[in-house]
Amino acid sequence: MINQVYRLVSPRQFEVTYKDRSLQSDYIVVRPTHLSICAADQRYYTGTRGKEAMAKKLPMALIHEGIGKVVYDPKGEVKVGTRVVMVPNTPTETDEIIAENYLRTSKFRSSGYDGFMQDYVFLNRDRIVELPEELNPSVLAFTELITIAMHSIVRFEDRAHRRRRVFGVWGDGNLGYITTLILKRRYKDSKVIIFGKNQYKLDHFSFVDEAYTIDEIPDDLLIDHAFEAVGGKGSQYAIDQMIDHLHPEGSISLMGVSEYPVEVNTRMILEKGITLIGSSRSGRSDFVNTVEFMKEHPDFVEYMGLLVGEMQEVRTIQDIVEAFEKDLTSSWGKTVMEWKI
Known part of the structure; x- marks a missing residue:
């Protein structure tokens, strides 16, 4: 044919x-x-x-x-x-x-x-x-984009320590939206916080526990684990903030793509014993997991409709x-x- x-x-x-x-x-x-x-x-x-x-x-x-x-x-x-x-x-x-x-x-x-x-x-x-x-x-x-977040969260679960009371997600775009929503459904008793640049985008995150613009984060706010969904040059500043607000021995899951190298504060990564977890794309198992997740959480699909x-x-x-x-x-x-x- x-x-x-x-x-x-x-x-x-x-x-x-x-x-x-x-x-x-x-x-x-x-x-x-x-x-x-x-x-x-x-x-x-x-x-x-x-x-x-x-x-x-x-x-x-x-x-x-x-x-x-x-x-x-x-x-x-x-x-x-x-x-x-x-x-x-x-x-x-x-x-x-x-x-x-x-x-x-x-x-x-x-x-x-x-x-x-x-x-x-x-x-x-x-x-x-x-x-x-x-x-x-x-x-x-x-669905493929949703599997990116799912893959990153599965990798986090395999590699990070088990104290998971507070999560922070940096990035108020599509991937940040999906990641926060999966975390909120997967960890119902944990606090999920979104950090972004644009208030009108943050207003879409009605399901999170707290939302902050990146220039108004309280100095004393601390999280157990962070997810980076920014990408580009902006990921450098997001990673800096994550390092500052992470409890010692927390993890940072990196998802955003940058065409150019970004600077990372290795001194504080070492001092806090932070684990960096990189993830890219996804495989068949992530698609299977994502489809099953959507079947189990119909409201998740409804929220995805806003995207x-x-x-x-x-x-x-x-x-x-x-x-x-x-x-x-x-x-x-x-x-x-x-x-x-």
Whole structure:
């Protein structure tokens, strides 16, 4: 069959390419229905990823957050029409210590390999996770982003000490919102505090115990563990504040991505015995955990609905461009494309 792939060929310019794909394989074929735009996709779209990276990775189909419906399973194990979330990480080997998303040989869609902006996506059997039909598809579209927070929290639980009375999350964007909400549902008897720059964004965090703008944090406020969801140069200042407000031997979970190195106060990290826990992307187990979490906490999905900022029906390449441009001007939430192209 001929599959149409919608690739970014240069900043703000998409083109259709055609790939001949055989159905005589073990791949499950999924028709995308809802795709969500990520900040990483925007860096490619706008050309701010850097000339070297752009030259190396383009042309490439964008989007690594998305859901779809199964249209073909060569083994007949998955019913046609089943709603699934697509796992963008594609490992080529296994390791008894290193998780699939940290193996250097793993491929990641929309980062050097074609993402989900295609008519049909051909996936290995373990790269899909079935979804409940009753959940909001616009929220399910960015399940992958939710798995990032889930993965970080699971890593924290494996590595940090067991005193977990007060959590602090720095970053009032999408990832900060998701992380605080998971923590609040997972640790019902603990205090969860959000720290951010923008009061109008902090106003969305109605479920937290306390909220502070970063220039109004009480000097005597202390937390047991911190999560950084800022990224960029701002993560340097966030980490400094975390170090200042952490109890000795607390942990800092780092999630924000920065294109450039940031300075870290190693003296105080050593003096307080702080544990830094880095995490990036996620694997199949995180998708399974996240889907089960959403089933168990229906109110979590309702709160996630507040993150749906822009909805764009996509039937043409111009619709794709409009979706990305709307996302650039959006001040809150996620832009979701209803994929009808």
